[in-house]
Amino acid sequence: xxxxxxxTLPDGSVRQYEAGINSFEIARSISEGLARKxxxxxxxxxxxxxxxxxxxxxxxxxLNWDDKEGKKTFWHSSAHVLAQTLEFFYPNVKLTIGPAIDxxxxxxxxxxxxVLSEKDFPKLEQKFLELAREKFEFQIRExxxxxxxxxxxxxxxxxxxxxxxxLEDGDITFCDxxxxxxxxxxxxxxxxxxxxxxxxxxxxxxxxxxxxxKPQLTRVYGISFPKQSMLKDYLHMLEEAKKRDHRKLGKELxxxxxxxxxxxxxxxxxxxxxxxxxxxxxxxxxxQKKAGYEPVVxxxxxxxxxxxxxxxxxxxxxxxFKPIETPHEGEEFFLKPMNxxxxxxxxxxxxxxxxxxxxxxxxxxxxxRYEQSGELHGLxxxxxxxxxxxxxxxxxxxxxxxxxxxxxxxxxxxxALDFKNFTAQISLRDPDNLGKYIGDTANWEKAERDIIEAxxxxxxxxxxxxxxxxxxxxxxxxxxEDALGREWQLGTIQVDYNLPERxxxxxxxxxxxxxxxxMIHRAPFGSLERFVALLIEHCEGKFPLWLxxxxxxxxxxxxxxxxxxxxxxxxxxxxxxxxxxxERAEKIGRKIRDAEIQKIPYMLIVGEKEMNEGTVSxxxxxxxxxxxxxxxxxxxxxxxxIEAKLQEFN
RNA sequence: GCCGACGUAGCUCAGUGGUAGAGCGCUUCCUUGGUAAGGAAGAGGUCACGGGUUCAAAUCCCGUCGUUGGCUCCA
Numbered sequence: 069x070x071x072x073x074x075x076t077l078p079d080g081s082v083r084q085y086e087a088g089i090n091s092f093e094i095a096r097s098i099s100e101g102l103a104r105k106x107x108x109x110x111x112x113x114x115x116x117x118x119x120x121x122x123x124x125x126x127x128x129x130x131l132n133w134d135d136k137e138g139k140k141t142f143w144h145s146s147a148h149v150l151a152q153t154l155e156f157f158y159p160n161v162k163l164t165i166g167p168a169i170d171x172x173x174x175x176x177x178x179x180x181x182x183v184l185s186e187k188d189f190p191k192l193e194q195k196f197l198e199l200a201r202e203k204f205e206f207q208i209r210e211x212x213x214x215x216x217x218x219x220x221x222x223x224x225x226x227x228x229x230x231x232x233x234x235l236e237d238g239d240i241t242f243c244d245x246x247x248x249x250x251x252x253x254x255x256x257x258x259x260x261x262x263x264x265x266x267x268x269x270x271x272x273x274x275x276x277x278x279x280x281x282k283p284q285l286t287r288v289y290g291i292s293f294p295k296q297s298m299l300k301d302y303l304h305m306l307e308e309a310k311k312r313d314h315r316k317l318g319k320e321l322x323x324x325x326x327x328x329x330x331x332x333x334x335x336x337x338x339x340x341x342x343x344x345x346x347x348x349x350x351x352x353x354x355x356q357k358k359a360g361y362e363p364v365v366x367x368x369x370x371x372x373x374x375x376x377x378x379x380x381x382x383x384x385x386x387x388x389f390k391p392i393e394t395p396h397e398g399e400e401f402f403l404k405p406m407n408x409x410x411x412x413x414x415x416x417x418x419x420x421x422x423x424x425x426x427x428x429x430x431x432x433x434x435x436x437r438y439e440q441s442g443e444l445h446g447l448x449x450x451x452x453x454x455x456x457x458x459x460x461x462x463x464x465x466x467x468x469x470x471x472x473x474x475x476x477x478x479x480x481x482x483x484a485l486d487f488k489n490f491t492a493q494i495s496l497r498d499p500d501n502l503g504k505y506i507g508d509t510a511n512w513e514k515a516e517r518d519i520i521e522a523x524x525x526x527x528x529x530x531x532x533x534x535x536x537x538x539x540x541x542x543x544x545x546x547x548x549e550d551a552l553g554r555e556w557q558l559g560t561i562q563v564d565y566n567l568p569e570r571x572x573x574x575x576x577x578x579x580x581x582x583x584x585x586x587m588i589h590r591a592p593f594g595s596l597e598r599f600v601a602l603l604i605e606h607c608e609g610k611f612p613l614w615l616x617x618x619x620x621x622x623x624x625x626x627x628x629x630x631x632x633x634x635x636x637x638x639x640x641x642x643x644x645x646x647x648x649x650x651e652r653a654e655k656i657g658r659k660i661r662d663a664e665i666q667k668i669p670y671m672l673i674v675g676e677k678e679m680n681e682g683t684v685s686x687x688x689x690x691x692x693x694x695x696x697x698x699x700x701x702x703x704x705x706x707x708x709x710i711e712a713k714l715q716e717f718n
Numbered sequence: 719g720c721c722g723a724c725g726u727a728g729c730u731c732a733g734u735g736g737u738a739g740a741g742c743g744c745u746u747c748c749u750u751g752g753u754a755a756g757g758a759a760g761a762g763g764u765c766a767c768g769g770g771u772u773c774a775a776a777u778c779c780c781g782u783c784g785u786u787g788g789c790u791c792c793a
Binding site: 174183184185186269270271272273274275278279280284285286287289319320326328332384387406435437439440441442443444445448449450453455538545556557558559560591593594595597598599623625626627628653654655656657658659660661662663664665671673675676677685687692693 | 719721722748750753754766784785786787789
């Protein structure tokens with residue numbers, strides 16, 4: 069006897085089917101075209117196999133390649149084929165986990181003594197496709213916990229055994245295709261044949277469960293596609309992204325460099341880069357002045373005890389440079405890894421009344437941290453960097469308001485610099501590991517609430533991540549992706565009840581009693597180094613006009629007009645426009661090409677006509693000829709463009 | 719720090735056991751040209767560094783340093 073069930077589709081329509089129907093049949097009942105495209109399905113919110121029978125009323129969402137979750141299914145299934153491929157070449161391989169990631173998938177395996185390197189990629193890809201073309205069906209089956217354990221006992225796979233031991237009996241499934249079996253929750257393509265293209269991207273060491281005390285596995289990264297042409301497009305896109313890499317552009321545009329002789333992770337700012345950085349600092353100084361910050365200056369080193377007091381020594385001592393010892397017995401100084409302890413001492417330099425708060429102390433403070441060598445990356449992770457740091461000391465009742473003001477400042481900065489694609493991430497405690505945080509629970513809860521409310525009241529779209537809070541307090545981070553899609557933290561706002569406690573900071577309240585202020589750490593750029601790196605990648609080296617090293621280059625048609633060209637530069641300099649001249653004995657086409665490559669926003673061309681008329685022929689980088697205008701008119705154009713972008717901070 | 723790869727001229731890279739190469743850049747000369755590369759000549763390298771194998775090493779092996787893609791941590 070058959071039962072009818074109701075299937076609700078994402079558009080809200082309800083269709084009736086026999087119980088036991090599967091998603092693929094539903095797709096085919098709608099249209100053949102849909103059936104051809106569908107690669108996965110979500111039943112009541114959970115990814116399932118297309119062939120999983122549905123027995124009861126359900127919401128069904130059919131997924132194809134264009135859905136994010138469809139891609140995940142595709143890539144997860146690909147990870148199975150990768151594992152099968154690895155088993156073919158390395159029969160003793162121990163499989164661990166093989167998830168889909170944002171761009172493809174990986175599989176972590178224990179290869180024992182064997183080594184896998186790039187040279188092996190072509191043969192892996194070839195075998196992978198050979199296997200895929202067999203159109204093996206993925207079949208999911210339930211396994212009892214004891215059977216599952218027995219299976220991997222026989223395989224001597226301690227990793228899978230560990231995974232299974234953490235699973236509930238009755239909730240364990242294996243997935244088979246061809247002669248290959250893997251512990252797997254499910255959500256697969258119907259068969260391997262849909263995978264038409266694969267590229268093994270790289271191989272890397274990865275610790276089991278991300279713990280460096282646990283064995284290191286070999287992680288093989290790959291990406292796969294339903295069409296060969298999509299792989300080609302993807303690889304082309306990666307090539308394009310590499311052109312935006314700040315390390316490449318930083319070199320080409322002469323912004324910064326590194327020297328082995330100075331040391332790893334210690335950037336050297338070249339004149340053009342330093343000037344750009346100085347403009348960024350001045351921009352921030354002006355905004356902060358309006359926002360009520362007071363600049364302070366503190367030294368590059370601090371007494372060891374300062375960091376013992378702050379708690380940083382205990383927490384980050386390992387990540388610091390070795391202490392600096394003085395001739396005085398037992399006296400140790402540290403290169404400062406952060407500015408806050410110094411600022412606490414400035415706060416303490418004079419007694420404070422509740423009327424004085426908030427106190428906002430700002431400093432472009434250069435700090436030094438001993439990052440592991442493998443961590444260093446261009447300007448985004450270095451060992452010496454400058455934070456646009458400030459600490460706000462305020463009353464508990466002022467926290468939310470101060471927090472909102474900082475959000476305004478960060479958004480102002482991002483707007484002036486055309487950062488549109490950022491995510492605001494609220495980092496809260498890890499509910500499963502509350503022990504690793506210091507400070508009073510009630511304070512933590514208040515701080516977390518203040519942050520959430522401040523972002524809500526500012527209408528900021530946020531993502532909440534548990535477990536990412538600093539050890540001393542919750543925070544709001546502004547994250548931006550680099551050219552290769554890796555996410556970096558730029559701006560940060562952090563509430564801290566801990567340091568005021570440790571430094572015994574006080575103010576006198578209206579009740580004439582002593583009270584503890586709250587601290588807010590905040591840095592809109594985060595670090596100048598990282599910020600500039602991300603800025604370079606976002607604008608491909610074409611900086612906003614107000615910021616760019618050279619705003620205008622003046623090109624003479626021939627050497628006969630060099631004197632006129634120098635005069636034009638002189639006039640523009642008087643308008644505070646950064647102009648340089650190209651007096652080389654080159655043809656104009658060549659001079660234009662070079663200026664275009666150097667990404668100089670404006671080119672002014674001066675020849676016979678312009679010399680006689682007192683005009684310049686204007687060309688915009690990337691756009692072309694804008695026609696002829698008077699020099700003053702051009703200066704006005706430049707300054708108006710800058711003003712339009714650089715609205716004042718209010 | 720660990721795993722993989724890489725290190726040749728200022729830059730980008732070719733050269734994989736037998737006399738160190740190209741393009742761009744740089745210098746000099748010719749050319750004085752109107753919107754993305756004018757021509758010629760020249761200078762420039764302990765092939766990252768140290769050791770080993772070999773008649774012979776940029777090339778093969780070992781170590782060190784640096785860079786790089788990941789893992790972990792963080793701004």
